[in-house]
Amino acid sequence: AAGVIQSPRHLIKEKRETATLKCYPIPRHDTVYWYQQGPGQDPQFLISFYEKMQSDKGSIPDRFSAQQFSDYHSELNMSSLELGDSALYFCASSERQKNTGELFFGEGSRLTVL
Amino acid sequence: DAKTTQPTSMDCAEGRAANLPCNHSTISGNEYVYWYRQIHSQGPQYIIHGLKNNETNEMASLIITEDRKSSTLILPHATLRDTAVYYCIVLSNTGKLIFGQGTTLQVKP
Numbered sequence: 001a002a003g004v005i006q007s008p009r010h011l012i013k014e015k016r017e018t019a020t021l022k023c024y025p026i027p028r029h030d031t032v033y034w035y036q037q038g039p040g041q042d043p044q045f046l047i048s049f050y051e052k053m054q055s056d057k058g059s060i061p062d063r064f065s066a067q068q069f070s071d072y073h074s075e076l077n078m079s080s081l082e083l084g085d086s087a088l089y090f091c092a093s094s095e096r097q098k099n100t101g102e103l104f105f106g107e108g109s110r111l112t113v114l
Numbered sequence: 115d116a117k118t119t120q121p122t123s124m125d126c127a128e129g130r131a132a133n134l135p136c137n138h139s140t141i142s143g144n145e146y147v148y149w150y151r152q153i154h155s156q157g158p159q160y161i162i163h164g165l166k167n168n169e170t171n172e173m174a175s176l177i178i179t180e181d182r183k184s185s186t187l188i189l190p191h192a193t194l195r196d197t198a199v200y201y202c203i204v205l206s207n208t209g210k211l212i213f214g215q216g217t218t219l220q221v222k223p
Contacts, residue, residue, distance in 0.1 A: 004157075033210065042201070042213040043158060056208045090157050094209075101148045101205040105157030 002026055004106035006091050012112045013081050021076040021109045025093030031055065032074040033103060034066060035090040043090060049074060050096055081113045118202045123218040126196075132189040134217050136202030139183040146205045147178060149187045150213075151198040158201065158213070161187065192221045 005024040013019050025032050031050045035043040036059075045058035049068035060066070063081075068074045078085060088110050092103040119137040126132040138147060148163040162169055162176045164185070169176045175188040189196055201216035 031209075035213075042199075042215060043152075045210050045212060048210055056210050058210070088155065092157070096209075101146060101163060101203070101209060101211055102160045103158075103211060105159070107157050108155070 004091055004093050004104050006089075006106035006109050008109060009107065010110050010112075012114065014114055015081060015083065017081050017113075018077065018079045019081060019111060020078070021089050021091075021111070023074045023076070023091030023093075023106060025072050025074070025091075026104055029093035029095050029104070030072060031094045031096045032068055032072070033092040033094075034060075034074070034076050035092065035105075037088040037090065037108075038084075039087070041087075046076070078111075081111075083113050086111060086113045118204055118214050120200075120202050120215065120217045122215065123220065125220050125222055126189075126192045128194060128221055128223050129191055132187075132192040132196065132219055132221070134187040134189075134200050134202075134219065135184065136186070137184045138202070138204050141182055141204050143182075145207075147176070147182075147185050148203045148205055148211065149174070149176065150201045150203065150211070151196075152201070152216075153195075153198045161200075163205075192219075194221050194223065197221045 033048040034046040037043045046060040048056045066076045088108040092105040149161040150158045152158045178185045199216040
């Protein structure tokens with residue numbers, strides 16, 4: 001079965017640079033979630049989208065933005081990168097109609113800021 | 115969002131049942147309890163969820179107390195591959211999952 005696809009899997013950037021992470025949800029899933037997991041930390045909810053509209057917002061820094069496109073894929077844009085942004089970034093998708101908290105997570109994108 | 119409390123870590127012998135407790139005393143009547151696990155650096159994986167009745171699937175069983183203030187996830191026959199961080203989460207009314215400090219389960223041979 002198709003899973004959530006994230007790209008790139010690994011990314012290395014310098015401080016103050018920008019980075020873009022992409023997420024391709026499972027087909028027919030209309031909701032996308034982004035999580036950030038720092039070293040030794042639990043996943044932190046950043047933001048979510050339903051039908052291309054932002055549905056909820058968590059601890060996403062102002063330097064970050066995200067959107068969901070017409071084909072339901074999502075992109076997380078990060079600017080003015082800081083050392084503390086080094087983390088695993090997970091995308092998850094779900095089907096809102098099912099109204100469950102069963103999220104399907106991708107394998108994550110590991111961002112390293114030097 | 116209802117807060118959950120879990121032990122930081124637990125050990126379990128391979129082949130034995132692993133019983134992972136969770137307290138969620140502030141849960142509301144229509145809030146579900148979800149369990150996820152995360153094997154080292156992989157994406158979190160859904161295990162099971164419930165409202166008030168006990169639930170069972172191919173991965174685990176979920177026992178919810180009658181007052182719904184606590185629950186227990188049961189892995190009936192733990193294997194080494196079940197070593198992971200297990201998260202008990204009360205689903206918010208907006209549908210987002212808020213991960214707290216989970217339980218690190220170490221299954222030992």
